[in-house]
Every structure is written in structure tokens, then in C-alpha cells.
Amino acid sequence: KTMMPRAAAWRENFLLRGRDVARWFPGHMAKGLKKMKSSLKLVDCIIEVHDARISFHRAGEAPLPEETLGLKPHLLVLNKMDLADLTEQQKIMQRLEGEGLKNVIFTNCLKDENVKQIIPMVTELMGSSPRYHRGENLEYCIMVIGVPNVGKSSLINSLRRQHLRKGKAARVGGEPGITRAVMSRIQVSERPLMFLLDTPGVLAPRIESVETGLKLALCGTVLDHLVGEETMADYLLFTLNRHQRFGYVQHYGLGSACDNIERVLKSVAVKLGKTQKVKVLTGTGDVNVIQPDYPAAARDFLHTFRRGLLGPVMLDLDILRGHPTAETVP
Numbered sequence: 001k002t003m004m005p006r007a008a009a010w011r012e013n014f015l016l017r018g019r020d021v022a023r024w025f026p027g028h029m030a031k032g033l034k035k036m037k038s039s040l041k042l043v044d045c046i047i048e049v050h051d052a053r054i055s056f057h058r059a060g061e062a063p064l065p066e067e068t069l070g071l072k073p074h075l076l077v078l079n080k081m082d083l084a085d086l087t088e089q090q091k092i093m094q095r096l097e098g099e100g101l102k103n104v105i106f107t108n109c110l111k112d113e114n115v116k117q118i119i120p121m122v123t124e125l126m127g128s129s130p131r132y133h134r135g136e137n138l139e140y141c142i143m144v145i146g147v148p149n150v151g152k153s154s155l156i157n158s159l160r161r162q163h164l165r166k167g168k169a170a171r172v173g174g175e176p177g178i179t180r181a182v183m184s185r186i187q188v189s190e191r192p193l194m195f196l197l198d199t200p201g202v203l204a205p206r207i208e209s210v211e212t213g214l215k216l217a218l219c220g221t222v223l224d225h226l227v228g229e230e231t232m233a234d235y236l237l238f239t240l241n242r243h244q245r246f247g248y249v250q251h252y253g254l255g256s257a258c259d260n261i262e263r264v265l266k267s268v269a270v271k272l273g274k275t276q277k278v279k280v281l282t283g284t285g286d287v288n289v290i291q292p293d294y295p296a297a298a299r300d301f302l303h304t305f306r307r308g309l310l311g312p313v314m315l316d317l318d319i320l321r322g323h324p325t326a327e328t329v330p
Contacts, residue, residue, distance in 0.1 A: 010259055014238045016210040039197060042141050044126050045073040047118070047196075049146035049155055051219045052084035052106055055092050056099075056316045057212055073125035074103065077118065079151035080219075081106040085245075085312040091320055109154035115162055118155075119189050139193040141185075149220045156196055159188040211235075215315045220306060224299075233298035234261040236305055239315060247311035251304060262294075269297040 050057075055078055076096070078084075086092070086106065096104055103125060107114045126140055144152045185195045214235045217227040224232060237259065240248060246257050248264070252271055258264050269275060269292035276293045279286045304310055314320070 010241050011238055014211070014235055016214075039143065040072070043072060043143040043197065044129075044140045045075065045122050045142045047075050047077055047122065047142055047144045047155070049077045049079050049144060049150050049152045051147075051150045051221070052078035052081045052086070053313060053315045054215050054219055055084075055096065055314075056319045057215055073122070073129045074101075075118070075121060075125060076101050076104045077155060078104060078106045079109055079155065081113070082108045082111070083306075083308045083312060085243075085314040085317075088314070088317075088320060092314075095320065107151075107155070107158075109151045109158040112158050112162060115155070115158045118159060119163065119194065122194070123192060139195065141195050141197065142188075143197045147216065147221045156186055156188070159196065160186060163189045218302070218305070218315060224302065229295055229298040229302060230261070230265070233265065233301045236301065237261050237264055240310065240313070243313065243317055245311055245313055247309070248301070248304075251309055265294050265297040265301065266292045268301060269293050272297065272300060274300070 084106075089106070093104060103121060105114055105117050105121065107118075109115060122140075122142060144156060146152050185197060188194050188196050213222065214227070214232065216222055217224065217232055218236055218239075237248075240246070241257060241259055248254070249257050252264075252268050254264070254267050274293040274296040275290050277288050278291045280289045305313070
């Protein structure tokens, strides 16, 4: 049986030494945002896709102003539900409803799970909403929005598979920023005639805290190297331990849970054979020393988490339970 340290052994806070969050966002996103806003006039409904593991971190980063979302029928699709710990799904829904988000669907677009509910729900939302600045032509236009790498293209492909039994329409990323060509129309339904605009995920560069940035980064919405893989691995370890998710102990064959990232990454590196020879200058000349490859171990830890191999996780559990976990040190 795996030995777990007492709760008292865990770090209470994750110290974030003044990180330059502004560098985390590629410039092309702002251009996409302008183009997207101009297309809003043509849209009957907005589908916002987000990662179910960070259900409450959409508002600060929503790529469109709240007043715009308020005018149009709006559906929130929380994707990657297979990677999220949804034991408190009712509480999540209640909290989102308290924020004014009544139309929420959890999906796993890669397996078409729950995607069947989307078009009927959108049809119903549009039926009960006045058509803004639209003539009486009976085709509907839907816009898909969201931060990068949450599954917007996967959702479009899944809807197209469901409704027209056709293959892939949008190229799927897996790296933030792959869907760049804005505004191709993709038909997803014949009756009613419905089109989706595929838009790139635009993450507004204002983030309310560094911890928000780290959660987004863990879910792959920001390029890892901009944040620093070892920082992200440390924040992941901090989060897993706080939530008592010890899947990593078993996965990597560690003796017990541990709150020290250097020790964990060293064990991971040794287990994976990720070591490197380093020349060390000594008084008697150069000596080759074998050292763990920490960046490679950190990358493996992150990828293993993202593939769900460390078990399902709800990164926003601290918000759901009402206690902040990180503090910023200037």
C-alpha cells in the first residue's frame, strides 16, 4: 500500500515569484479577435467551448465581451469531460448557473459523447430568442469560440460526423493556435439548415492571476515553453497532492507521495532512463557526471497528466470549495 504523508506535510500555498504573464500569449490572437467581432452581426447563437477541468476559468478569458454574449443565445460546452473529476458536477452546474450560465453541456468530442444534445439545444435557444439584425432567411449561423486547445475543431468535426456523417472538416490542433484561418462555414445540420463558423481560440492577454495562467497552461491553452515546464510540473504536483490525487505515485512506481518536485522529477527521469552526461570541471580536470534530465521528466509528467493517465482531475476544486491556493510574490 502506498504510504501517504499526513495532510500537514503538504504545501499550503504555491509561491509564484513575479512571473511575466504577458509573454504567454501569441500575438496573432488579437488579430483574430477583431475579425471575429465583425462576424458577430451574422451570428444567431454562440457556442463557447471550454475545458471541463477549469470550468470557472472562462469568464476572465472569454474572447468576447460579456455584453455581446448576453445578447446572443449562448451555450457553454465543457469539453474533455473524460479528463475531469466530475464527482461534484451538480455543484459545478449550480455555480455556473449563479454566474448566469444556464445552458451547459459536458462533452467528450473525440468520442462524440453528449454531442447529440448540442444542435437540439441550440435550435431551442434560437427559437426562443428574437433574431438580431437578421432577415427572414431560414438558415442559422452559429459561432464557436473559446480559448486555444479546448476542442473547438474537435467539436465541429464531431457535430459534422453526427449530422452529415462526413469526415473531418477542421484541422485539429493539440497545440494552441493551430486553427488560424478564420471564418470558414461548415454545415452541421440540414433541417434546420445550420452552419458553424470555425473561429480561432482567442485568449485575451489579461489574466486575473498567475495561478489562472498556470491552470490554463496545464490544460495546454498556452505553449509550455513560454511558462516553463518545470514550473508547470511543480504546480501540477502541488495541485494533485492538495486534491489527494495520488495516481502519479502508482504510475511512476514511486515509493510514496512527495511534495518536492525535484525529487519527483529525479525519480521520473531515472525510471524513464532520461539522464544526460554533464561535464563538470574539477581541480583535476573534467569529469563526466550523469544527471537526471529534469526538463524531459517535467514534459513526461505534463503529457501523462494531459492524457488522463494520472486519473481525472478538477483543477478548479479550490474555487468550488472556496479557498484560494496560490499567492503571488513580487
